[in-house]
Amino acid sequence: MKALLETLISPGSFDIIINIGFIFGKIVIVVSVVMLAVALAPYFERKVIGHMQVRMGPMRVGPHGILQPIADALKLFFKEDIIPAESDKVIFFIAPVITMFGAMTSLAVIPWWKSFAVADINIGILFIFAMSSVGAYGIVMAGWASNSKFSFLGGLRASAQIISYEVAMGMSLVGVMLLSGSLNLSEIAAAQAGEGLFFFKNWYIFPQIIAAGVFFLSMLAETNRTPFDMPEAESELVAGYFTEYSGFRFSLFFVGEYIAMFVMAAIGVICFLGGWSGPGPSIVPLQLLWFVLKLCFVMFLFFWIRATVPRYRYDQLMAIGWKVLIPLALLNIVITATLKII
Amino acid sequence: MPTEYLPIVIFMLVATAFGLGSLMVGIIFRPHRPYAEKLIPYESGNIPVGETRSRFHIHFYIIAMLFLVFDVEAVFMYPWAVVFDKIGLYAYIEMILFILILTVGYIYAWKKDAFKWD
Numbered sequence: 001m002k003a004l005l006e007t008l009i010s011p012g013s014f015d016i017i018i019n020i021g022f023i024f025g026k027i028v029i030v031v032s033v034v035m036l037a038v039a040l041a042p043y044f045e046r047k048v049i050g051h052m053q054v055r056m057g058p059m060r061v062g063p064h065g066i067l068q069p070i071a072d073a074l075k076l077f078f079k080e081d082i083i084p085a086e087s088d089k090v091i092f093f094i095a096p097v098i099t100m101f102g103a104m105t106s107l108a109v110i111p112w113w114k115s116f117a118v119a120d121i122n123i124g125i126l127f128i129f130a131m132s133s134v135g136a137y138g139i140v141m142a143g144w145a146s147n148s149k150f151s152f153l154g155g156l157r158a159s160a161q162i163i164s165y166e167v168a169m170g171m172s173l174v175g176v177m178l179l180s181g182s183l184n185l186s187e188i189a190a191a192q193a194g195e196g197l198f199f200f201k202n203w204y205i206f207p208q209i210i211a212a213g214v215f216f217l218s219m220l221a222e223t224n225r226t227p228f229d230m231p232e233a234e235s236e237l238v239a240g241y242f243t244e245y246s247g248f249r250f251s252l253f254f255v256g257e258y259i260a261m262f263v264m265a266a267i268g269v270i271c272f273l274g275g276w277s278g279p280g281p282s283i284v285p286l287q288l289l290w291f292v293l294k295l296c297f298v299m300f301l302f303f304w305i306r307a308t309v310p311r312y313r314y315d316q317l318m319a320i321g322w323k324v325l326i327p328l329a330l331l332n333i334v335i336t337a338t339l340k341i342i
Numbered sequence: 343m344p345t346e347y348l349p350i351v352i353f354m355l356v357a358t359a360f361g362l363g364s365l366m367v368g369i370i371f372r373p374h375r376p377y378a379e380k381l382i383p384y385e386s387g388n389i390p391v392g393e394t395r396s397r398f399h400i401h402f403y404i405i406a407m408l409f410l411v412f413d414v415e416a417v418f419m420y421p422w423a424v425v426f427d428k429i430g431l432y433a434y435i436e437m438i439l440f441i442l443i444l445t446v447g448y449i450y451a452w453k454k455d456a457f458k459w460d
Contacts, residue, residue: 020348020352023348023349023352024356027349027353028356031360077372078373080372080373080374081369081372082376082381083376083381085382086383097358097362101357104353104356104357104360105353105354105357108353119347119350119353120346122346126420144395146383147395148383148384148385148394149390150384150385152394156402159402160402160406163405163413166409167412167413170417171412171415177420177424178426181423238384243384244383244384252364314459315458318459319457319459322408322457326412330445333441337426337434337437341434
């Protein structure tokens, strides 16, 4: 205790405190911006799907329904929190927190523009994979703890699906690592920068088109989105692993899922669509603009696919993952390495 | 201590605080009126029958084992991909051999119907 106090009082410690405050500020900004985006994403989703199905989407709350997310959040906040009898109380309590923790911590390594990430570590991709696996723990624990058969089956399905597609996703990014020679997300994005009219000529989506396809499909499955939303298929499993969750606990799962979508979309943008690179001078506001626009485009793809494609059957889902995506990803690695060596 | 990991530790603390905090604050606002029928696990309106955490399909175990093999393979590939430029042909041949050996196992698993759900 005394040693701790002495280090805090010593002259160098002031810098450390300033530094920690600075980091904390960055984190608060990133988290609040993402939470705002997460609040607006379901509204955007409902509008997109509504218009694709020749409906209007939410229209009642505020002009064109823009206040709908606030109404939903408030409603969830005041809902009763029901913990089912004979459930495993501690695990039931902690599961949504773990899911959200995994998704939110992944945000730390995403570079929003050149030389800005909360933590610019040299194993960025590995960190993202680790954290998405942590999110899977929350899902399995929720399914186990709820003491409901729907939750149990949903949790089992979710775990099998997430680990299967994690393999395909991990392998699809090896090609990108081969080309860039780095696991650092900032360096991967920087390696794709281009100038002038053909600013997109260095984007990895062109040499890595197979990997991009595999990554995109695995991304849908990893975040439990249609057409791979088997863990929460409402027509067969009610709501899957969060059947028994209500009120704010449910919304933690919901927020975790949407943050995970943002993280996966950001990884896709950084690894295949050139991150912050775009036309015009390479200044910070423009870099951020290009990054956010590409992010919105990938999010739109999520919603577009939800409005278009019906859900797969579970055996089809596993077959696609193991029999199509993994061989394709391995083939892509061999092709990329061969092209690089000759 | 490598200082670039400090923001991640702080981020983890913030994320945990956010999750737990939002649940704690909600206690003040939300009602709490439980009764026995409300706490029954949902089973389409019926009284739940039988054991919930019963035995489940063997395929989930097989998928878990296959995942271990292939994910470890993927993790081996990451450092290989990063240093590929520096090592060159030797690394290439090594990894082709590695992938070939795994492909044999993959074909075996396929032939044994490990990827088939009936």
